Amino acid sequence: MESRTNPSPGTLPCCVAFSQLLGLTVVALTGAWLGLYRGGIAWESALQFNVHPLCMVIGLVFLQGDALLVYRVLRNEAKRTTKVLHGLLHGFAFIIALVGLVAVFDYHKKKGYADLYSLHSWCGILVFVLYFVQWLVGFSFFLFPGASFSLRSRYRPQHVFVGASIFLLSVGTALLGLKEALLFNLGAKYSTFEPEGVLANVLGLLLAGFGLVVLYILTRADWKRPPQAEEQALSMDFKTLTEGDSPGSQ
Amino acid sequence: MESRTNPSPGTLPCCVAFSQLLGLTVVALTGAWLGLYRGGIAWESALQFNVHPLCMVIGLVFLQGDALLVYRVLRNEAKRTTKVLHGLLHGFAFIIALVGLVAVFDYHKKKGYADLYSLHSWCGILVFVLYFVQWLVGFSFFLFPGASFSLRSRYRPQHVFVGASIFLLSVGTALLGLKEALLFNLGAKYSTFEPEGVLANVLGLLLAGFGLVVLYILTRADWKRPPQAEEQALSMDFKTLTEGDSPGSQ
Numbered sequence: 428m429e430s431r432t433n434p435s436p437g438t439l440p441c442c443v444a445f446s447q448l449l450g451l452t453v454v455a456l457t458g459a460w461l462g463l464y465r466g467g468i469a470w471e472s473a474l475q476f477n478v479h480p481l482c483m484v485i486g487l488v489f490l491q492g493d494a495l496l497v498y499r500v501l502r503n504e505a506k507r508t509t510k511v512l513h514g515l516l517h518g519f520a521f522i523i524a525l526v527g528l529v530a531v532f533d534y535h536k537k538k539g540y541a542d543l544y545s546l547h548s549w550c551g552i553l554v555f556v557l558y559f560v561q562w563l564v565g566f567s568f569f570l571f572p573g574a575s576f577s578l579r580s581r582y583r584p585q586h587v588f589v590g591a592s593i594f595l596l597s598v599g600t601a602l603l604g605l606k607e608a609l610l611f612n613l614g615a616k617y618s619t620f621e622p623e624g625v626l627a628n629v630l631g632l633l634l635a636g637f638g639l640v641v642l643y644i645l646t647r648a649d650w651k652r653p654p655q656a657e658e659q660a661l662s663m664d665f666k667t668l669t670e671g672d673s674p675g676s677q
Numbered sequence: 678m679e680s681r682t683n684p685s686p687g688t689l690p691c692c693v694a695f696s697q698l699l700g701l702t703v704v705a706l707t708g709a710w711l712g713l714y715r716g717g718i719a720w721e722s723a724l725q726f727n728v729h730p731l732c733m734v735i736g737l738v739f740l741q742g743d744a745l746l747v748y749r750v751l752r753n754e755a756k757r758t759t760k761v762l763h764g765l766l767h768g769f770a771f772i773i774a775l776v777g778l779v780a781v782f783d784y785h786k787k788k789g790y791a792d793l794y795s796l797h798s799w800c801g802i803l804v805f806v807l808y809f810v811q812w813l814v815g816f817s818f819f820l821f822p823g824a825s826f827s828l829r830s831r832y833r834p835q836h837v838f839v840g841a842s843i844f845l846l847s848v849g850t851a852l853l854g855l856k857e858a859l860l861f862n863l864g865a866k867y868s869t870f871e872p873e874g875v876l877a878n879v880l881g882l883l884l885a886g887f888g889l890v891v892l893y894i895l896t897r898a899d900w901k902r903p904p905q906a907e908e909q910a911l912s913m914d915f916k917t918l919t920e921g922d923s924p925g926s927q
Contacts, residue, residue: 540868541868541869541870544867544868544869544870544874545856545859545867545868545874545878546852546855546856546859546877546878546881546882547856549878549881549882550881550882550885553882584897584898588893588896592889592892592893595845595889595892596885596889598849599848599849599852599885602796602849602852602853603852603853603856605796606795606796606797606853606856606857607856607860609795609796610857610860610861611860617794617795618790618791618794618795619791619794620791620794624794624795627796628795628796628799631796631799631800632796632799632800632803635800635846635849639842639845639846642842642845643838643842646838646896647834648834
């Protein structure tokens with residue numbers, strides 16, 4: 428029922444601004460939680476654990492979400508520029524997440540704690556591996572020269588869906604980790620509405636909210652990136668085959 | 678890049694069958710977890726708590742997911758039939774979830790436990806209220822006669838997005854609840870790879886998998902319900918206005 432060719436982004440800038448406000452609040456609130464109630468952050472002490480949630484929220488939630496939004500925000504830039512920025516943001520997010528991963532494994536090793544037993548850790552490792560594979564496959568198809576136009580066109584919808592799924596899994600994994608930290612640290616005090624518990628619950632709701640706002644911007648049909656002139660020319664054969672009309676006539 | 682008018686569902690039946698296999702496995706595994714490790718289910722004892730996870734997984738995960746899939750599975754049935762089934766499945770899911778909600782509040786009251794302090798409970802109440810409001814608004818717009826065709830067309834994309842979001846939040850809330858139950862019940866034993874912990878982790882991954890498979894079926898552009906003849910006639914004004922061609926010419 429929606430027009431696919433509408434070039435006007437309407438309230439897109441407001442929604443993007445709202446997503447950024449939410450995302451930055453999530454990062455700030457994670458920092459505030461760790462600073463106010465968990466003693467802050469350091470690499471060479473018991474505070475090393477705290478590097479993990481902060482890096483994961485910055486990398487696998489905020490930056491990953493922003494990398495997904497690049498195609499909506501830069502709707503009228505050259506596709507190559509947008510692709511490079513999309514790949515760079517994901518690469519940057521991956522490196523930050525890697526630091527967060529090393530921090531928690533190193534902390535566990537120093538303390539003699541078991542690794543990879545919880546649902547949070549299983550989901551986390553799954554997300555991390557999928558994220559790396561998706562980045563590599565995406566790079567091979569879309570940035571590395573060689574993949575044909577038809578191959579890219581066939582792979583694109585799968586790339587978009589898998590990317591959005593990894594993002595949603597990342598948000599879910601962050602919520603599981605937050606819950607784990609609260610139950611480990613607060614125990615029975617969690618049920619007495621301790622300020623730390625209330626702050627972390629609010630952080631959890633904002634994390635879920637950020638995930639859904641990013642998903643809304645991604646899935647709005649009339650906010651999808653309109654094809655540029657050179658892409659229209661390249662896709663002529665496909666449009667003719669699948670829709671029975673020439674894109675050049677627009 | 679994808680054709681919107683392709684009437685062939687391709688691998689849709691296989692994907693729907695896979696989603697049902699996953700969904701039924703999730704329900705069976707929840708039952709197995711409660712039966713094998715949590716003493717089973719009863720209303721008038723400490724086992725009343727166990728009614729909660731089982732009802733929520735059946736109602737707000739499996740049946741809610743299936744209600745979303747009705748428009749993909751019954752692609753060629755009359756729209757009215759599909760709508761009524763969609764509304765009925767959601768209504769049935771809501772009633773089962775209500776029983777699950779009453780069970781946990783009643784159990785907390787009998788035990789003197791605090792209510793609504795955890796992230797799981799905050800997300801759960803949010804999901805429940807949103808689900809009820811969404812059902813009421815959906816019923817008023819799409820089943821109750823009165824809303825104009827243009828109003829329905831404008832509201833439909835919001836209804837679809839909010840519905841999918843509530844479903845994803847439901848899956849996330851179930852994961853948080855599962856994690857909470859594991860940490861409360863197993864405590865330090867969770868890190869020793871107890872069979873209950875491993876089973877519940879697998880259940881968590883399958884829950885997330887069911888959510889993503891339903892989302893995949895919902896979002897595949899070429900699996901969307903093709904407009905029926907009577908809908909095409911009704912939507913003529915809109916298509917003419919937005920796409921500049923007559924749907925009657927197809």
